[in-house]
Amino acid sequence: MSLTGTPFLVTAACLLVVAFVLPLALWSRLRGPALVRGGTRVLMLLFAQITAITVVFVAVNNANGLYDTWDDLLGTGDHSGAAADLGPDGTGGQKLSEQPKQPARFTPVTDARMGEGVRVTQLRGRISGVEGEVYVWLPPQYDDPAYRDKKFPVVELLPGYPGSAKAWFGALEVNKQLKPLMEQGKVKPFILVSPRTNLLGDQTDSGCANTPGKVNAETWLSVDVRRMVSDTFRASDRAADWAVGGYSAGAHCAARLAVAHPDRYRAGVSLSGFNDPNGEPAALTAATPELRRANNPYLLLKKATDAGKPPRTALFVSGAAGDGYESGTALKSVAKEPTTVRVVKLTGPHGTSVWKQQVPEVFRWLSEQVGT
Structure with a gap:
């Protein structure tokens, strides 16, 4: 049974009802020695607590897109491949x-929570070895026939850690929010791409970096x-037509990838x-x-700027005080043209409810930066 599917949530809820009714129906009717009756009552209470915790976990997991599969939750899945040393540029000398x-x-x-039009594939990276x-x-x-000869800009969307690649379409409803804005011409018609980022089977975050012998997440x-x-869609392959965005740990990845590449x-878009x-x-x-130094976007940007080679990249960084805002101001303090940094100060918790509200603003900003 799927961890994120409705059947599992319904099953957990039904078991919770049973766990609540059992003590009411059987508490005073139990027979046998006092030790047996006491033990049975303790088991009923434990069953009720476990089912209650399970229902809460499933509801929170579904709402925030934390764990996609049982393997992700239990740390039994590994998607990393052989993870050869691919060198500084992450290509291993290969030219795609x-x-x-x-x-x-x-x-x-088949997940109705992701809305209409979302499709999925299983990809084995030709260079990274990640699957x-x-x-x-x-x-x-x-x-639309009027666009049959057009190549579209792309935004790659990264979840936090733990996080599911489904979360941008599920919890943040990015496609549901953007479709009417695209139809009205208020946002560019981007192709939205969300790849798996939970790649290691030992409950370790890859940091979206290449670590030889472990995982080539960056590649x-x-x-x-x-x-x-x-290769698959009418998508532009120009850097000018691509952006990467994320929230929480995925925000760190997005900022680093945009600065480094x-x-x-x-x-790049960094939300909290x-x-x-x-x-x-x-x-x-x-x-x-x-x-830590090699994968810090602030230090990467400062190094490039100090060397007289500031990257041509635009960054959108938002967050509350103590939750991303200071990261944005630090990046802005070392940015020089053609690098630009927009910093937005937020109030609110570190959660999908806040990031979901930012989707329209973020994509209006991206429409000004990408595909121009």
């Missing part, structure tokens, strides 16, 4: 542009997924993120001071 196209096969999703699902939503203009996101999308992304990987203690990139 010289390889034949390999369009992926997509099927419609996982990738969700795609096409804008309403995609099948998976910024090379393999990009190439698959441009202006040759792949024109813009952090610069220092130590903000996510479970991340591989937080293991040593060297890794």
